Amino acid sequence: MDSSETRGNVGAGAGRSASLATETGDVKPDRYAWKALWASAVGYAMDGFDFLILAFALSAITASLGLTGAEAGSLATLTLIGAVFGGVVFGVLSDYFGRVKLLALTILIFAVFTGLTAISQEYWQIAVFRFIAGLGLGGEFGIGMTLAAEAWPAKFRARATSLVAVGWQTGVFLAAIVSAILIPLIGWRGLFLVGIAPALFAFYVRRGVHEPALFEENKNKTRRSFPLWLLFKDRATTKTSVGIAILTSVQNFGYYGLIIWLPTYLSSEFGYGLTQTGAWTAVTVVGMIVGIMVFGVLADRFGRRPLFWAFQTGAALSVLAYSQLDAPFALLIGGAIMGFFVNGMLGGYGAIMAELYPTEARSTAQNVLFNIGRAVGGFGPLVIGALAVVYGFSLVIAMLASIYVIAIIATATLIPERRGAALN
Missing domain, CATH: 1.20.1250.20 (MFS general substrate transporter like domains)
Structure with missing residues (x-):
């Protein structure tokens, strides 16, 4: 059973904290x-x-x-x-x-x-x-x-x-x-x-799904304010929005950069054929799926920030380690572990953004901040490809590990913890 907690509401404005009830008991x-x-x-x-x-x-x-x-x-x-x-x-x-x-x-x-x-x-x-x-x-x-x-x-x-x-x-x-x-x-x-x-x-x-009760109760609030402005309405909220945008940018940059170039890396560096590169890449994707699922379970138990820190640290270390591997079995297992951490964080954005923004701006926050990350991430394949021509894939993948340090700092300094908070 989770204990009741009172946390500051990012959307509440600087200097004011909101006391939000949390759901306790065996709610199913x-x-x-x-x-x-x-x-x-x-x-x-x-x-x-x-x-x-x-x-x-x-x-x-x-x-x-x-x-x-x-x-x-x-x-x-x-x-x-x-x-x-x-x-x-x-x-x-x-x-x-x-x-x-x-x-x-x-x-x-x-x-x-x-x-x-x-x-x-x-x-x-x-x-x-x-x-x-x-x-x-x-x-x-x-x-x-x-x-x-x-x-x-x-x-x-x-x-x-x-x-x-x-x-x-x-x-x-x-x-x-x-x-x-x-x-x-x-x-x-x-x-x-x-x-x-x-x-x-x-x-x-x-036809088969109706609107959530929370939206129906709060929909009139949106008429009084433009949702996009609520992402930057005060200093605390702006700081959080910048932090989330950094997290989604790092995750998407790493994801697109690795998933696009991984088959080429395996082929050019180790001479793997089409079937083998496909199989090794598929195992990496399986690692990503498992990582997403594990993130969700543990984030509900231990909190959002601790899991982001753990997965960001794991991503940095696993990407760095992967760049040093050369044996087939090591690359197979290393790819799964790398995928687990690099994309596992995707499971946390929906929950943490839902808890950080009010109902009248929640969908706007989810879409705008994630798609900022998607836009930045779209440059991942381009940057990695360009640098690989000069430095080689192994070194560039090792360099990629450094971006997760940025995400660790952003999580520590910009994003509050609100696990279990009732949505407002």
């Missing part, structure tokens, strides 16, 4: 909580699926449409740019009009425009479709995290948001399997038509 998630979690996790899985099928189909798209290397590479960039804009827009709209409505809308947008990608005949068409699909992709993350956090008891909140985060990795696995099967059979156009399937799930979300 009810049927609605599970439905909200299911909708959020599946939505995020479809988010990951629709984003990653572009990577698997890119070579076929390039050959079919006669794209240049720059044009082909820009498609992923345009999707990420759309995601950043979508995160801001749909986060604000979710705080105004409701989590369930906007979750369904974002799923519908990225599904429909993923499907429309199949009819593209020129570069500008596919570029527009990917950008608009990105709007939906960027909006979905924070809305789903907010819905799950508001629906689940405080005692299990980090576990709930971790289950939502696992959805992305599930979608990545599904994209890899489906792409390998379908591209040889129906081509890249057929694959993107399959990507429209999540649109059907959007109707289930809209």
